[in-house]
Amino acid sequence: MSKNFGLFICILILAMDISAGILGIQAEVAQNKVKHLKVWILECKDPSYKAFKLGLAAVVLLALAHVTSNLLGGCVCIRSRKELEDSSPNTQLAMVSLVFSWIILVIGFSMLMVGTMANSRSRKSCGISHTRVLSIGGILCFIHALFAVAYYISATATTRELKQGGGHA
Template sequence: MVMIRVIIAVVACILILAMDAAAGILGINAEAAQNKVKDLKVWLFECKKPSEDAFNLALAAAIVLGVAHLLANLIGCSDCCKPTSAVSGSACRKLSKASLILLWIVVAAALGLLGIGIISNIKSRSSCSLGHHKFLAYGGFACFVHSLFAVVYIAITNAAACCP
């Protein structure tokens, strides 16, 4: 039973790493597509037409990141998070909960950054405002950070299931 759990965790980690890397690359490519659009800068204000390519790439990055996060939570969530056992205060369980909190913070930041980029590239929006620089690229980099925390969360959670 433990061996099957470890194999599932390893396969899930590889899948999550691949999905987060794909989301990160999509976010960085969305930033590159957004930078190809010509803009007019007047002091702090920037007038830029929305980029359909940047919109599509950023939306795909957000969806892939969301699926990777869902998978990490499904695989990582186990009976160790239930406070019914006498050892619910063990160090493994505390680390598991802390890594889960960090995982949620990182995904919120990544989706927020990607969301700002998506909103700024909606077709119907072509107005002048303060410049939104590199939000898509930062969102892409946050996807890579998400993969790190997801793997740590899954590893610690599986170790916590074996903690006495």
């Protein structure tokens, strides 16, 4: 039963991240359908409410996927470089995956928020062009899925090792 639960969590994380990525790319497509005037790097455009909704949904799903992998994966704490070097391969993989998932989350979340807020109904923006931020944020959601699932799997394996007494964190 425990293995089936773990498989379900991995599929859930993947589904949320992939959905967020697809929604981010669809938001970019919806944003490009509104009228805009572009002169060199300056651009004036009307907001797209559809792009706003899709971008907001992508942001929420990305955050939920990250929270799910971190809360259900557990906490793998490393306090020093020596402790990291002496730890098991599962613990090392968990730490690397955790760090990269946070980096990808911050960059992807920021890009999706910039694109989403640019499409807020209350703004008609004129300024430096923010091209492709929603689609790049969507692509980063796909990459986040890999690191989030890797973290969940390696963190639960580390927890299992510690319960069996077969390794040290």
